[in-house]
Amino acid sequence: KKTIQPSPGPSHGYDPNFTDQVIAATGPNAHRRLAQVMPSLVRHLHDFAREVNLTVSEWKAAVDFINAAGQMSNDKRNETQLVCDILGLESLVDEISSKILQEDASPGSIASTPSAILGPFYRKDAPVLPNGSSIVAPETKEAFSKDLTYFSGRVLDNKGDPIPDAVIDIWHTAPNGMYEQQDPDQPEFNLRGRFRTDTSGRYSLYCLRPAPYPVPDDGPGGLLLKLLDRHPWRPAHIHVIIIANGFRPLTTQLFDKGDKYLKNDTVFAAKEGLEVDFIARPENEDGNWTLTYDFVLSPA
Ligand code: BEZ
Ligand code: FE
Numbered sequence: 102k103k104t105i106q107p108s109p110g111p112s113h114g115y116d117p118n119f120t121d122q123v124i125a126a127t128g129p130n131a132h133r134r135l136a137q138v139m140p141s142l143v144r145h146l147h148d149f150a151r152e153v154n155l156t157v158s159e160w161k162a163a164v165d166f167i168n169a170a171g172q173m174s175n176d177k178r179n180e181t182q183l184v185c186d187i188l189g190l191e192s193l194v195d196e197i198s199s200k201i202l203q204e205d206a207s208p209g210s211i212a213s214t215p216s217a218i219l220g221p222f223y224r225k226d227a228p229v230l231p232n233g234s235s236i237v238a239p240e241t242k243e244a245f246s247k248d249l250t251y252f253s254g255r256v257l258d259n260k261g262d263p264i265p266d267a268v269i270d271i272w273h274t275a276p277n278g279m280y281e282q283q284d285p286d287q288p289e290f291n292l293r294g295r296f297r298t299d300t301s302g303r304y305s306l307y308c309l310r311p312a313p314y315p316v317p318d319d320g321p322g323g324l325l326l327k328l329l330d331r332h333p334w335r336p337a338h339i340h341v342i343i344i345a346n347g348f349r350p351l352t353t354q355l356f357d358k359g360d361k362y363l364k365n366d367t368v369f370a371a372k373e374g375l376e377v378d379f380i381a382r383p384e385n386e387d388g389n390w391t392l393t394y395d396f397v398l399s400p401a
Contacts, residue, residue: 120147170321177282179221183322186368191218210259213399215374217354222280227293235307236294249388253305255395256298263302267345270295278314310390311337313362336360348398
């Protein structure tokens with residue numbers, strides 16, 4: 102009697118040759134960078150599935166989760182990016198890029214300002230405003246007068262020399278914890294503005310002292326946080342992007358030093374080098390707080 106042998110088709114499951122077969126399916130004309138990074142991604146994905154004994158229903162739940170995040174993403178809400186943030190991926194990628202920058206720094210130079218993640222609420226085309234003006238909508242200024250902050254400083258190079266004509270793009274939440282695009286009660290582009298440094302590299306504006314806020318937790322990102330028994334809070338922060346000719350663009354955030362979520366940021370973005378003090382302002386001056394910060398840019 103003949104015994105029936107299993108067919109010698111592709112190997113599967115726990116056989117590491119299966120992973121090699123998937124990687125080897127890449128063709129000679131594949132996109133260069135993809136051909137470089139995909140073998141590692143496939144290897145890690147397969148190893149992960151083997152390590153946790155991933156079941157078909159768990160894999161399907163993950164596919165549904167990614168689809169739901171994608172369907173919820175639009176120009177007002179980037180749920181997929183939020184999920185990456187909750188998993189620390191945006192912060193890790195930011196850290197990897199800034200490590201490359203630090204390795205470039207020449208000895209004796211002033212350290213560049215650390216970067217921090219962009220987050221999903223950036224909007225380009227914020228109004229360009231003159232120095233000394235306010236990003237607080239006039240109709241809300243009264244209600245938030247206790248938070249009004251005079252924010253100023255310089256943009257410098259690694260030698261400490263001023264960078265004129267740098268564009269500094271600033272955005273933060275209202276004290277109710279919402280960015281203007283999340284909140285129908287805030288006017289378009291509230292608490293957002295772009296300023297240009299003067300010949301001494303100086304910028305100045307009025308904003309609000311921010312409050313800690315929860316990341317949106319009514320979608321897949323929030324579900325993940327709940328299932329992992331995690332809180333949704335970010336420490337109070339102001340977002341900043343600085344663009345200047347001849348320098349590397351800087352995306353960062355300034356964090357209120359007294360905030361209780363500084364060591365416990367749900368998206369792992371807060372850094373010691375970016376903590377700032379809000380100083381009480383003399384009574385005869387406009388605003389309740391002063392925030393002073395000099396940014397240092399790396400050469401391009
Ligand atoms: C933010 O700071 O705007 C943010 C960052 C990551 C996730 C959600 C919000
Ligand atoms: Fe934010």
